Amino acid sequence: MRKRWISSAFIAAALTVYTAFPVFAAGPGQTENPKPEEVTQEQWNRLNDQAIEFDELPDLVRYFNPNIQNITQNIDVSLDDMKYINDQVRRQIIDLQDDADKLKDSGGIGTKEGMDQYVQLNIDLKVLKITADSLIKSYNYMNRADSSVKSNITFAAKNYNYYADQIMIGYNSALSNKGMIEKIVELSNAAYEAQVLSKQLGLATDANVLSAQKDLLLAKGSLIKINSTIDNLSRSLCMMTGYAADAAPSIGELPQLTDETIAALNLEEDTKKAVSNNYDLISERHASSGKTTTGMKNKDQSVSEAEQNVIVTMQTYYQGILQSKSAYEAASTAFQKATLEKDKADRSYQLNMLSKIQYLQAQMAYLKAQGEKDSAYNTYYQAYTTYQWAIQGIIMDSAK
Numbered sequence: 422m423r424k425r426w427i428s429s430a431f432i433a434a435a436l437t438v439y440t441a442f443p444v445f446a447a448g449p450g451q452t453e454n455p456k457p458e459e460v461t462q463e464q465w466n467r468l469n470d471q472a473i474e475f476d477e478l479p480d481l482v483r484y485f486n487p488n489i490q491n492i493t494q495n496i497d498v499s500l501d502d503m504k505y506i507n508d509q510v511r512r513q514i515i516d517l518q519d520d521a522d523k524l525k526d527s528g529g530i531g532t533k534e535g536m537d538q539y540v541q542l543n544i545d546l547k548v549l550k551i552t553a554d555s556l557i558k559s560y561n562y563m564n565r566a567d568s569s570v571k572s573n574i575t576f577a578a579k580n581y582n583y584y585a586d587q588i589m590i591g592y593n594s595a596l597s598n599k600g601m602i603e604k605i606v607e608l609s610n611a612a613y614e615a616q617v618l619s620k621q622l623g624l625a626t627d628a629n630v631l632s633a634q635k636d637l638l639l640a641k642g643s644l645i646k647i648n649s650t651i652d653n654l655s656r657s658l659c660m661m662t663g664y665a666a667d668a669a670p671s672i673g674e675l676p677q678l679t680d681e682t683i684a685a686l687n688l689e690e691d692t693k694k695a696v697s698n699n700y701d702l703i704s705e706r707h708a709s710s711g712k713t714t715t716g717m718k719n720k721d722q723s724v725s726e727a728e729q730n731v732i733v734t735m736q737t738y739y740q741g742i743l744q745s746k747s748a749y750e751a752a753s754t755a756f757q758k759a760t761l762e763k764d765k766a767d768r769s770y771q772l773n774m775l776s777k778i779q780y781l782q783a784q785m786a787y788l789k790a791q792g793e794k795d796s797a798y799n800t801y802y803q804a805y806t807t808y809q810w811a812i813q814g815i816i817m818d819s820a821k
Contacts, residue, residue: 448663474673485663507556585661592654597795601788608781609637692735698814738808745801752797759790
């Protein structure tokens with residue numbers, strides 16, 4: 422008689438043991454990466470071209486972020502294990518049913534020992550059938566596109582994507598300030614050299630030289646700091662998008678917003694979507710009320726308050742877009758004026774009508790205006806993306 426019993430403890434262990442063995446995917450550009458079926462070859466080539474573009478972030482996070490890949494692959498392993506165990510249980514059911522039928526057909530149940538075996542076989546069969554039904558129900562649920570498991574993966578991917586967005590915006594902001602700081606270093610160095618020369622000619626004191634040297638050291642310190650910030654943000658973005666620690670992909674600029682894009686925003690409709698998609702609200706709606714009158718009343722009140730918070734937040738975000746747009750337009754106008762002044766300084770310097778320090782000061786004024794314009798745009802774009810993420814259901818506490 423074949424007695425191949427699979428215990429419920431073994432099934433539970435087999436379904437959870439995979440979590441102890443994380444699996445990580447290779448980063449962009451690695452030859453071992455298979456192309457997903459839903460991605461075209463052109464898209465896949467672009468994702469693997471060692472360049473990070475803003476519009477690629479969702480796919481880079483989805484296909485290469487190690488944590489997302491680990492979660493996704495573990496779920497796939499879990500589903501495969503569940504299917505394998507279900508197949509084994511089904512085979513066990515067939516074997517036990519065959520044993521029970523043979524025992525009955527052979528007249529073995531005519532004895533007390535035979536009847537005890539027959540009863541035990543049917544008990545085992547009943548337990549296994551319940552287990553198999555439970556397994557296939559769990560498998561089918563977990564494999565559904567709208568299952569809580571898949572929804573949690575989507576939510577996790579959106580969160581990583583949100584932070585990748587913020588890192589890339591921060592990177593571009595830091596990069597836009599680097600040119601101005603480099604010019605400050607150049608100007609400070611020229612001022613220091615001028616003070617040293619003036620002291621040699623008896624036109625400056627030691628205090629003047631030390632003051633100029635201090636300004637130069639401060640400027641160099643600022644440059645070291647901004648370079649460190651840029652490097653850290655670059656590394657963070659690489660980690661978020663699955664690149665190796667020693668990789669050096671190029672990082673693109675932020676997309677340009679148009680007046681048409683902003684004009685197309687519909688606060689009323691966008692707010693409805695935000696209320697419907699908000700993950701905190703979804704959690705509130707699915708929270709247990711305890712099936713009591715007080716519990717249901719408290720739950721309704723909690724959901725209503727959460728919805729109102731989303732509505733107010735969307736209004737705040739929308740106003741933030743309009744305000745940052747106005748600030749960017751003002752900074753752009755100031756930059757245009759600074760550009761004209763720089764062109765004038767270029768011509769004057771070529772005609773020896775400006776000293777080197779005066780020329781560097783004019784260049785610094787231009788770079789300052791450029792940095793302020795770029796910074797204003799980054800703030801503007803961040804306001805826009807924050808609004809868009811809210812529509813998708815992501816509102817971070819730090820942004821409220």
